[in-house]
Amino acid sequence: MTVTPAHLRDLAGRAEALTAEVLALCDRALRPELEPITTARDTASRFARGAEELHRAADDLAKLQAQPCGLPWGVCPEHGNTLSSRAGVTECRVCRRTWDHDRLGRPCEEPVTWKVIDRAGTETRMCDGHLLGARAAAESATFVRVEESGF
Ligand SMILES: [Zn+2]
Numbered sequence: 001m002t003v004t005p006a007h008l009r010d011l012a013g014r015a016e017a018l019t020a021e022v023l024a025l026c027d028r029a030l031r032p033e034l035e036p037i038t039t040a041r042d043t044a045s046r047f048a049r050g051a052e053e054l055h056r057a058a059d060d061l062a063k064l065q066a067q068p069c070g071l072p073w074g075v076c077p078e079h080g081n082t083l084s085s086r087a088g089v090t091e092c093r094v095c096r097r098t099w100d101h102d103r104l105g106r107p108c109e110e111p112v113t114w115k116v117i118d119r120a121g122t123e124t125r126m127c128d129g130h131l132l133g134a135r136a137a138a139e140s141a142t143f144v145r146v147e148e149s150g151f
């Protein structure tokens with residue numbers, strides 16, 4: 001089957017809920033010092049660690065699955081078409097973030113997060129940064145957030 005980051009996040013959420021349930025139960029114990037109760041508490045903290053690890057696994061999987069945007073010029077991931085390149089260094093005019101290569105002159109490697117459908121029905125997939133430019137240029141287009149996909 002296909003495993004998606006959403007599956008892992010769902011399981012992490014259940015592990016968190018279980019942690020809370022076990023702790024709540026231990027808090028109601030009349031004699032919390034008894035060994036079975038302390039064992040249950042230890043188990044709860046293991047569930048909590050497991051939940052954190054599942055969240056991390058979900059993030060890692062999301063990164064692995066991300067498709068690169070691939071539009072032929074680079075953008076600032078936060079500000080869009082705000083880059084200028086000079087002598088092999090690229091800088092965003094808004095946030096002043098720099099890249100030590102000609103980012104503007106290379107295909108975009110940011111993950112695809114949007115699908116843009118223009119009036120003619122042509123679909124283009126792009127990253128957050130490229131979307132900013134597309135929104136400004138094509139008011140009549142439809143913008144759809146791309147869901148996380150599985151393998
Ligand atoms: Zn910027």
Ligand SMILES: [Zn+2]
Pocket residue numbers: 069070071075108109110126127128129130
């Ligand atoms: Zn892009």
